[in-house]
Amino acid sequence: xxxxxxxxxxxxxxxxxxxxxxxxxxxxxxxxxxxxxxxxxxxxxxxxxxxxxxxxxxxxxxxxxxxxxxxxxxxxxxxxxxxxxxxxxxxxxxxxxxxxxxxxxxxxxxxxxxxxxxxxxxxxxxxxxxxxxxxxxxxxxxxxxxxxxxxxxxxxxxxxxxxxxxxxxxxxxxxxxxxxxxx
Amino acid sequence: xxxxxxxxxxxxxxxxxxxxxxxxxxxxxxxxxxxxxxxxxxxxxxxxxxxxxxxxxxxxxxxxxxxxxxxxxxxxxxxxxxxxxxxxxxxxxxxxxxxxxxxxxxxxxxxxxxxxxxxxxxxxxxxxxxxxxxxxxxxxxxxxxxxxxxxxxxxxxxxxxxxxxxxxxxxxxxxxxxxxxxxxxxxxxxxxxxxxxxxxxxxxxxxxxxxxxxxxxxxxxxxxxxxxxxxxxxxxxxxxxxxxxxxxxxxxxxxxxxxxxxxxxxxxxxxxxxxxxxxxxxxxxxxxxxxxxxxxxxxxxxxxxxxxx
Numbered sequence: 001x002x003x004x005x006x007x008x009x010x011x012x013x014x015x016x017x018x019x020x021x022x023x024x025x026x027x028x029x030x031x032x033x034x035x036x037x038x039x040x041x042x043x044x045x046x047x048x049x050x051x052x053x054x055x056x057x058x059x060x061x062x063x064x065x066x067x068x069x070x071x072x073x074x075x076x077x078x079x080x081x082x083x084x085x086x087x088x089x090x091x092x093x094x095x096x097x098x099x100x101x102x103x104x105x106x107x108x109x110x111x112x113x114x115x116x117x118x119x120x121x122x123x124x125x126x127x128x129x130x131x132x133x134x135x136x137x138x139x140x141x142x143x144x145x146x147x148x149x150x151x152x153x154x155x156x157x158x159x160x161x162x163x164x165x166x167x168x169x170x171x172x173x174x175x176x177x178x179x180x181x182x183x
Numbered sequence: 184x185x186x187x188x189x190x191x192x193x194x195x196x197x198x199x200x201x202x203x204x205x206x207x208x209x210x211x212x213x214x215x216x217x218x219x220x221x222x223x224x225x226x227x228x229x230x231x232x233x234x235x236x237x238x239x240x241x242x243x244x245x246x247x248x249x250x251x252x253x254x255x256x257x258x259x260x261x262x263x264x265x266x267x268x269x270x271x272x273x274x275x276x277x278x279x280x281x282x283x284x285x286x287x288x289x290x291x292x293x294x295x296x297x298x299x300x301x302x303x304x305x306x307x308x309x310x311x312x313x314x315x316x317x318x319x320x321x322x323x324x325x326x327x328x329x330x331x332x333x334x335x336x337x338x339x340x341x342x343x344x345x346x347x348x349x350x351x352x353x354x355x356x357x358x359x360x361x362x363x364x365x366x367x368x369x370x371x372x373x374x375x376x377x378x379x380x381x382x383x384x385x386x387x388x389x390x391x392x393x394x395x396x397x398x399x400x401x402x403x404x405x406x407x408x409x410x411x412x413x414x415x416x417x418x419x420x421x422x423x424x425x426x427x428x429x430x431x432x433x434x435x436x437x438x439x440x441x442x443x444x445x446x447x448x449x450x451x452x453x454x455x456x457x458x459x460x461x462x463x464x465x466x467x468x469x470x471x472x473x474x475x476x477x478x479x480x481x482x483x484x485x486x487x488x489x490x491x492x
Contacts, residue, residue: 013231017224018215025211026204042231091204099208107215114212133213164213165205174205 009049012058013042018107019096023063026092027070029081037073041066059100063093095174102173110173117167125160132157287443288331288471295324296460320459322347328463333390334476351388352477389444389463396420396433415445430461443468 020041024034044065045052052061067089074080104110118126124146131137131145139157143150168174326339336350348359400420416437422429430449437444447463 013228014224017228018219021219021224021227022208022211022215025214026207038227039231043235046231046235085200087200088204088207091201092208095204095208108219111212111216114209114216129213134217161206161209161213162202164209165202168205168209174208175201177201 009046012062013045015106016059016062019059019100020062020066022107022111023092023096024066024070027066027089028073033073037066037069040069044069057100060097063096067093098175099173113168113171113173114164117164117171120167121160121163125156125163128153128156129160129164287441287468288329288475289443289468290466290471291328291330291447291463292466293323293326293328294462294464295320296462323461327466329471329475330389331471331476333388335388336476350476389447392433392447395429399423399429400433415439 017038021034021038024037024041028034028037041062045062048065052058070089099107099110102110104112118129121129128142128146131142132139137145139150139153142148142153146153148156165174169176322339322341326337329336329338332353334351334353336348339347341347348357350357399422401423402418402420416435416439418435418437420433420435422431431451432449434446434448434450435444436446443465445465449461449463452459452461
């Protein structure tokens, strides 16, 4: 592999790491599997870099590799979660394309509106999200902190995520219909 | 972070795949927002390169593999010989030490010392992440590291007394813990070989650490008869490039008679917002069972192996 290709790969890997992680995390829950698939995707991309058509977006090519690895992972699982259905994975890819089309140099820039949406959440929902995602508390710990039942916390997390998705739709980061998603 | 049902309604008949996709993306974006720091992303990218380096050494032909291993070993020896060709020339025979190191079974104990903040945060209170990292470091503190050449097994104990093993048999990396059979990582995948979160600490792979020391460190001082470790070769390596996330200094004590590394002292090991000093001390050189470092099926054990499943 020539020096230019290596340099190009180094830049593309750095630029696309956050996006790729988000894509894999959206498809798989187990963090160690996420790490493995991220790593394997990048290593496969390195090996197949000569096949990459530079006129096409690198991010999509990378997700294509990850997609195959994710499907391969699920094909070996006895019990598959409902979210690993092909239709869900296809929608995730379509939503990623919409996010990519937004202005901003990095994945963080493009998804900046999420922060605005978090701040708009009602106090108890915002707190639940922050305790769970930022502070990494388990639901029973949050239940204790917020003096609620574990079930109530789980529901609150689900509702908070749904509210955030609605907010992202209103801000056009997500599509508002299947037709729009498939475009 | 525990797994949660993302969608409120998981009844297959009412399942809305677009809604589910969006909820899953929200979930992923929240993790990214709170946990993907530039440092952690940079570390992942470093791991990719490390993995590429590892995987590029995987050849289909055994002879090529052997030749590559020999070349790598030679490079370590040449590199170390070069490093040690200082005026004192006390380490001229370090290649012999390295050769011996690769053939002896060695059992080390790891201790962690002196945890200090790199950046003091607001109120100087430890963050959740700090607590988790300290917890990981506590698990490593007191851990046992078995080494045979480039093979190794790291044995650490969780707070509840559970033993966890991470190993590498020269070809496959594996892990086993309380209720699970041994797991394997594919060649090129490095994430399960050391405890989660400390993948950039090279301490488990002493051969690789020595290799890194050849390339990224310079000898700052070397003499024998240091302190109460009379008769040992002592050498101190200092990091060439300050920005690298590697220990700032590594001190090494080697027994010149048998080539065993008696002690490795990693000073200022940066990990997230903390710095640690890590001491790896040789406990004994008992011969371990031949397959001690190998993966095996869940119900088979190496002679002398603890019942961990």
